[in-house]
Amino acid sequence: MPNGAGSRLVSGHPPIAPASRPALQYLALAAVLVLLALPAVLTSYAVTVFILIFFYAFLGQAWNVVGGYAGQLSMGHAAFVGVGGYTAAMLSSELHLTPWLGMLVGGALAAVLGAVIGYLGFRFGLRGFYFVLLTVAFAEVCRILVSNIDALGGAIGLYITFTGDPRQFQFQDARAYYYVALALMLLATGVVALLERRRFGIYLGAIREDEGACEALGVDTFKYKMLAMIVSSFLTGVGGTFYAFYLFSLQPNSMFGIPLSVEIIIRPIVGGAGTLLGPILGSFILTPLGELSRLSLGHGGYHGLHLVAYGVLLVAVVLFLPQGAYPYLARVLRRRDA
Amino acid sequence: MTPLLEVAGLSKRFGGLVAVKDLALTVGGGEVVGLIGPNGAGKTTAFGLISGSLVPDAGEIVFRGHSIKGLPPHRVCALGMARTFQIMRPFPRLTVVRNVMIGGLGRHPHPAAAEARSRAIVDELGLGAKADHLAGSLTLAERKRLELARALATEPVLLLLDEVMSGLGERETETLVREIRAINARGIAILLIEHVMRAVMSLAQRIVVLDGGERIAEGRPATVANDPRVIEAYLGDERLV
Structure with missing residues (x-):
C-alpha cells in the first residue's frame, strides 16, 4: 500500500536500467500484436473474459493516477463510472447524441465531480482513512440520489434498447467490444506512461511519499493532487459509457455501488499500485479468477463467494507482496538479466 | 541596504x-x-x-x-528560500537522483534538464556513487547530505x-x-x-x-x-x- 508498509522493499518505480527499456518496448509491442490477433482464435466466452480483463484494467489504470501514483486512496471511483454512464445514456436517449461523444461529456462531468471531491479532500487536508471515507460517502450519496430520481429510472435504472448500430456504441459482434475495451486500456496506459515521464508524474510519486517534504521543495501539492484527481475521474467517467452500453442497462447499485469501487481498486493494488503495468497485470490475475470462482461457486447458492476469494488474495498480497505483483515480477526478471 | x-x-x-x-x-x-x-x-x-x-x-x-x-x-x-528538516524526510522509495529532482523540477520543468542538474549536485555532495540507489538505503550521514542536495536543487x-550536523562523526562534520x-x-x-x-x-x-x-x-x-x-x-x- 502507499505510504508506510515495507520501505525495505523495492520502489513502486523500480529503477529500470536504460538498456532494458527498448527490450521492454518490443515486448509490449509483441503483446499488443498478440492481443490484436487473439479474437480470431478465441471462443465467445473467452472473448467476454478478455473484454472484462481489458475494461477493469482500464478502470484500474484510471484509478492508478490518483490512487497509485499520487497515493490518494479513493474508494469511491464507482461514482465516476456512474456519472459517466448515466450522462452518456441520458444524452443518447433524450438528445440522440451518439455515445461516442456522450462518453466525453460523461468524462467531463465525472471530472467536475472529481474536482469537487478533490477540492474538499485536499483543501481540508483529509488523509488516509478520512479521504477514503469522503470518497465512499460521495459515491453513496450519488447512488442514493440517482435511486430516487425518476427521470433517471430510479432504483430500477435505465435500459438501453439494442439496435446493433455502431454509431450508438452497439455491436452485433462481441469482438468489437473486445477491440474497444482493448483500445481503452491501451489509451489509459499510454496516458499514464506519458505522465510518468513528465514533471507531473514525477511529482505524484513524491507526493505519495511525503507531502510536507514536497511542499518544502517547491511542489504545489494541492494543484498536482487536483490534476491527478481530474485526469483519473475523467478517464473513469469515459469508462462508464462502455460499462453502460456493454451491459445495455444501468442500475444505481451496480453503477455507483461500493462493490464496483472495490473491483476498480483491487486490480492495481494486487498488480502494483503506482506502476505502469500493475493494473494490467492485476486484471489479468484477478478477472479470470473472479470469473472462475463465479462459475464454480456461483451455482448452488454460493453467490458472493468469489468475494471471499478476492479477500483472501488481497490479504496474501498485502502480507507477501506489499508493493503488488508487478514490482516483484520486475525484480525477478532483472535478477535473471544480471 | x-x-x-x-x-x-x-x-x-x-x-x-x-x-x-x-x-x-x-x-x-x-x-x-x-x-x-x-x-x-x-x-x-x-x-x-x-x-x-x-x-x-x-x-x-x-x-x-x-x-x-x-x-x-x-x-x-x-x-x-529552501530548508532542510531536522528529522530528515527523504522519499525513501525514490532514488537519490529522483529525490533531488523533486527540488530541481521547479526551476527546470523538463525532467532531462532537472536530472542533469540533480546529478551534478549529487556528485558535488559526494553522493555520486549512490545516485541511483533508493534513498531508503542511505546511511544517516548520506541522508543528511541528501537533504542538503535537495534543498540546493531548488536554487x-x-x-x-x-x-544538519547532529549525529555525525567528527570527520563527517x-x-x-x-x-x-x-x-x-x-x-x-x-x-x-x-x-x-x-x-x-x-x-x-x-x-x-x-x-x-x-x-x-x-x-x-x-x-x-x-x-x-x-x-x-x-x-x-x-x-x-
Missing part, C-alpha cells in the same frame, strides 16, 4: 505554550547566521514559521522585499539548515562544514540551527540565541559565547564549551 530576510515581532503559540515570542531576526545577502539555544527554545518552530509550514499568530516576515507571512511553503521555496538564495562554506562562497545566505557549537562558531558571522521562544542575545560568535545570559541559559549544558 535592506536585508535578504527580515523577521519582526514573530510569535506562535501552541495551545498554552508560547513557542516563539516577539522574535526579530535579519539575514543579509550572502551572510551566515547561526540560530542557537537550548532544546525547546523555539528554533525549529521559528524555521517552520519563516518557511511557511507553520502560520504565525503575529509578526511580519519579509523576504527579498515580499511579505511572505502566510504563504504556503512551495511559494516561499519558489521565491528562493535558493537563502538556505535554512536545521541541525568537518567535511560538511567545508561544504557549507563552499555553498556560502557561491553567494547563498545561510541561516542555521545547530547544536554542534564548534561548527556554528566557525561558520556563522553572527549568532542569534533563543531561549523560551525569545531572543536573549545576538552578536558575533565570540561575544555571544561570553554573554552571561547565554551561559545561564545553557547552564549545565557542556555543549557550549
